[in-house]
Amino acid sequence: MSTPPAPPARPSPGRSVRWLLGKLGGGLFVLWAVATAIFFGIRLIPGDPAEAIMGGPGSQASAEALAAARTQYGLDQPLIMQYLGQLGRLVTGDLGTSYSLKSPVLEVLGELVPPTLTLAVLALLLAWALALLLAVLSTRSGAVGAAIASGMEIVAAAVPHFWLASVLILLFSTMLGWLPPVSTATAAGLVLPVLTLALPLAGFLGQVMRDTMAEAQRSAFALSAKARGESETGVLLRHSLRHAALPGIALSGWAFGSLLSGAVVVESIFARPGLGRSLLSAVTARDIPLVTGVALLSAAAYVLIMAVSDVVERLADPRIQAP
Known part of the structure; x- marks a missing residue:
């Protein structure tokens, strides 16, 4: 009688402490x-x-x-x-007083963080949704569909923010008149800035997810699921999408940092208040405390997102050894 395999050993507390x-x-x-x-x-x-x-x-x-x-x-x-x-x-947590605004940097950051965070989070969510959609289309639509989706990913990833913002304003504001050319307090004022940030990131994430999804559909577990009678849609939803999301999760920290850097251009073009636009003004005015505060806050957000994405990746993929 064969002995059942031993369950995987749980990580020791010492290893978790060292990881933290x-x-x-x-x-x-x-x-x-x-x-x-x-x-x-x-x-x-x-x-x-x-x-x-x-x-x-x-x-x-x-x-x-x-x-x-x-x-x-x-x-x-x-x-x-x-x-x-x-x-x-x-x-000691003392960021000083802004030279140009004559206010404590912590108070200034408290006013600037919400609009930039809203913009970055919405852009990240939209980029993820578009990337997954492109990955599914490229792997489920045959050779022609895959070529079209792949071309869209490459073009989107290569487009600079300032050019994309100009095209979106010309199309949706000047020609069609659907959306305001500058950011407003309404939901409509968020559409163009979010699209400008999300589309290039979606193109990059889509390329990475497409390769992983194609590999997952050819893997042994997908073939085994099909042999058990599971449909193509079931294999996609239960197996392929999860594996396609893994590289996106791993790149989420980098993606969030990319969105924060892109916000410098986007907030300036759309006249939207936030960290990016204020950072540009602070550098021009040599406002050392404010520049330092914005940069440190962005770096801290990047570090936090990287740590969270690392934990989520370990939870989503059992093959990665837990800390």
Whole structure:
């Protein structure tokens, strides 16, 4: 009499703790690297930060006022001392006060996060839906359908946001008059910005999911399910879609970061308030605290999404060893 196979061993608590510590350490390293890059990078921009504090070059601030601003904000100290001082403040959660808006950065971020988060989440959901649809069409519509879907994926993935936004505005606003050319507080004002962000991402995700879905349909478990009498639709819904979603889940952290970077262009084109548009204005105005706050928040969101997608991928695919 054969002995039944032993159940898979559960991960030890020590391994889970090491996994969590590794994720935490990696996240802290990313935040430190972003803060360091922003600190030194923004100082390479020509101009005096003290002038930005006083309202920009057009403020015609006196030399005495500029000197007082440098002293108040520690800009008269050596660069390394400014860097260490900023790291110390960031560790305590003090992001400082925006030079251009004259408000605490935390308060400014509290106003900017909701519109950008809404835009990014809706774009990610739409991109996922379109990618899965393209993957299904490319694998269920024969050679011609697969070629058309594949071409649509390649074109969508290659289109830059600024060009796509211009075409969508010309088509749906200028020619058809269906949607507003700028973002408004209504649902209609969200359609074009969401489409502009979602379509290129859907093209990229669709290419990855299509290959995985085609591989899943040729796999042993799909053939076994068909042999048991399960229909093509049943195999697709119960097996192929789940396997096609795995690479998308793994890329969700990268996708969310891509959406945040794309929001800089999209929010500027559609005059939509948010992190992206404010980041562009803050860089132009050399608003160091606000630039640092937006960059750190974006990096923290990226790290969090990467960790969540890692956990979801492990839950969705039993073949991946749990932490």
